[in-house]
Amino acid sequence: MITFKTEMNKEIINVVLASDDNYAQPMGTAIYSMLDNFSSEEQELAITILDGGISDESKEKLFAICRTFDTKIDFKRISKDDFRYFPLLQYFSLVAYFRLLIPRILDTSVEKAVYIDCDIMVLGNMAELFNTDIGNNYVGAIRDHVEEQVFKMDCPFYKDIKKYFNSGILVMNLTKMREENFIEKCFEFNKEHSKEILYADQDILNYICIDNWTELDKAWNTQLDRSEGKITPTPKIIHYTTSFKPWYRFYHNYYQKYYMGYLKKAWPNYTIKPVPFKTIIKQLIKYIPFSVAVTRLIKRNLNILS
Numbered sequence: 001m002i003t004f005k006t007e008m009n010k011e012i013i014n015v016v017l018a019s020d021d022n023y024a025q026p027m028g029t030a031i032y033s034m035l036d037n038f039s040s041e042e043q044e045l046a047i048t049i050l051d052g053g054i055s056d057e058s059k060e061k062l063f064a065i066c067r068t069f070d071t072k073i074d075f076k077r078i079s080k081d082d083f084r085y086f087p088l089l090q091y092f093s094l095v096a097y098f099r100l101l102i103p104r105i106l107d108t109s110v111e112k113a114v115y116i117d118c119d120i121m122v123l124g125n126m127a128e129l130f131n132t133d134i135g136n137n138y139v140g141a142i143r144d145h146v147e148e149q150v151f152k153m154d155c156p157f158y159k160d161i162k163k164y165f166n167s168g169i170l171v172m173n174l175t176k177m178r179e180e181n182f183i184e185k186c187f188e189f190n191k192e193h194s195k196e197i198l199y200a201d202q203d204i205l206n207y208i209c210i211d212n213w214t215e216l217d218k219a220w221n222t223q224l225d226r227s228e229g230k231i232t233p234t235p236k237i238i239h240y241t242t243s244f245k246p247w248y249r250f251y252h253n254y255y256q257k258y259y260m261g262y263l264k265k266a267w268p269n270y271t272i273k274p275v276p277f278k279t280i281i282k283q284l285i286k287y288i289p290f291s292v293a294v295t296r297l298i299k300r301n302l303n304i305l306s
């Protein structure tokens with residue numbers, strides 16, 4: 001059978017992000033870069049924001065970006081209080097846990113969705129990521145670049161995990177998640193293990209998705225350090241996972257000119273922030289050959305993990 005698709009009934013690619021007002025500016029930059037690089041004859045994007053308290057002014061800027069690209073955007077208010085029993089760890093915000101609710105927040109007619117973090121820049125075509133087959137697994141994701149470091153951490157349930165993914169980019173099988181009470185499993189896991197969790201939602205997702213996730217092309221989640229040059233093959237999504245973010249002063253690497261280009265278009269009156277104290281210390285101890293014991297002591301006192 002041949003099916004004709006008109007302008008009016010393009011398939012929707014649902015993309016979800018989560019933020020409070022602190023991360024609204026990078027979220028706008030991430031969205032702008034995604035929309036600028038999207039193209040498809042048969043599909044169109046629709047954005048859902050899990051809103052942890054975004055100001056009206058920021059929302060207006062986000063609406064403006066989506067108007068430019070003729071894309072639908074929808075805000076769903078989520079209370080951080082729903083996650084009051086989840087651990088608040090180092091630089092994570094409780095907003096990190098919002099992604100666990102996506103199977104419930106999106107309409108039951110939506111079978112598949114893509115979740116993206118705010119600290120990213122999209123350089124590839126989102127249709128390509130969405131159309132990747134993840135089989136009957138819960139999620140498609142990319143193995144964490146610092147998996148080895150993660151497994152060195154003292155955490156009892158890491159011994160059960162063989163492959164550890166980064167939760168910043170997820171292709172989600174919402175049908176399977178709903179059928180198998182995925183959200184309840186996550187909350188249950190937190191109840192039992194909240195004191196052991198080190199990497200917030202990412203630890204929970206890795207445990208619940210053990211042997212139930214598809215490893216995707218790492219170009220879709222290229223974790224980048226501040227000092228890096230050009231990467232080949234070209235990254236499709238750059239993920240700024242270190243605590244030194246591209247919207248901080250003195251940030252510089254090969255891709256910064258692209259990031260600044262998107263930031264300027266996305267966010268009128270954007271701000272470049274001073275580097276947080278913890279991040280400065282982290283950068284310093286990376287380059288000064290302290291003894292391991294001293295480094296650990298500093299990190300422990302400042303609550304810095306890796």
Ligand SMILES: [Mn+2]
Pocket residue numbers: 117118119168239240241
């Ligand atoms: Mn991230």
